[in-house]
Amino acid sequence: MFTLAEENYLKAIFHLENDYGAGVSTNAIADKMDTRASSVTDMIQKLADKKVISYQKYKGASLTKKGKSIAVNIIRKHRLWEVFLVEKLDFQWDEVHEIAEQLEHIKSDELIQRLDLFLEYPDFDPHGDPIPDRNGYIKPTEKKLLSKLKKNQRGICVGVKESSATFLQYLDTRKIGIGSSITVIDKEEFDQSMTILVSNKQFFITKKIAENLYLKTI
Amino acid sequence: MFTLAEENYLKAIFHLENDYGAGVSTNAIADKMDTRASSVTDMIQKLADKKVISYQKYKGASLTKKGKSIAVNIIRKHRLWEVFLVEKLDFQWDEVHEIAEQLEHIKSDELIQRLDLFLEYPDFDPHGDPIPDRNGYIKPTEKKLLSKLKKNQRGICVGVKESSATFLQYLDTRKIGIGSSITVIDKEEFDQSMTILVSNKQFFITKKIAENLYLKTI
């Protein structure tokens, strides 16, 4: 059995490996977990002893098969609970992450299996992130960052990369959400800022915004 | 904010005060929490510092107003989650306690308010225990232990005192549940054992069983 802290480390390492490739650095983990590098070293040594990561001093950490499976299961729980909170309890998509951070650590396989059924086996969470199935399989989806699109290209918003409340609220005020159709009207070579069209309105957005919106191009 | 361990102590002290009156002994708490008296002493000293219990050395502990309010809120969460598990996820009444022990510590007032609404403001949990309202008010209910009934008296089962899986499963095999009509056919003076009638069947039950079933007499 794994402690809450261990589970959070495994989840963080999973996301970092996913985003930047295998061999996650101590500092990268410390950054993501908002903790100190020395604390991370202690923990990854413990996780290596437990065979859920492979690790050599100074060389970074990678999840083993077992570690990956634990991480994916926590992510599955997190996303299912987010669906529950939005679909059943009528929370907004910017309100659910913190609560799901707690709920993801509830230990009961039966609970999650029944929750999944109750929610009618959803494929995506409220932020467009795929929900792993009970075997840990994550259906691959083709999605592209808005920042990769060129002038005149168009797509449907299928997800957000960051899901902080502030970013989600920013999107709310501009009526951008999962399912929104987005067209690049203009793109500035100099700073990668864009003018986009969303439901008949034009907005100016910075590179940072465009780098956090996933589209399915059409 | 209170830790998981602190919350569990407050809840235990609340239940002990409820069952046996104010001034809960160190050993009683140790027993209920399945821990050592020395650990309890440490914790009640800390809880006294935090003003959630009043405590003098060697004299036992009692919840303050603040402590009671925290305890009742945890109990409210526990029971609401149990309703959720049974009513929405189709768990059996003997399967929910352990999961609710975890869920009761999730911190979000908004979550509980919305869960309460989603469940349509239930008054009782699956074991017949009353659910405190958001102000901590517990509606008083008249219920009597089956062991207090005399020969030929009758009642409706409205709750169980113990809610261990083994006891609940024992009741299941005899088709005794919340709402069952129970009649005392005979009562043995010597050992307080009883013969009872439940849905046209007679059962022999020990004193211990009769002391864990709550009835509303009619």
Place this chain on the structure above:
DNA sequence: TTTATTTTTTAGCCTTATCTAAATTTAAAG
């Protein structure tokens, strides 16, 4: 009212998960 027993508290130690400060290793510059 002494003595014995039970209850409670204290003392000292352990584990987990943190931290700061110092040492060490690796990577980057010159």
Place this chain on the structure above:
DNA sequence: CTTTAAATTTAGATAAGGCTAAAAAATAAA
């Protein structure tokens, strides 16, 4: 190929929450 800087690990502390063993206080017996 040295020197410097950055990243990582180690050393030593701390706080929470638990334990055992011993001391102290309260109760019960004699």
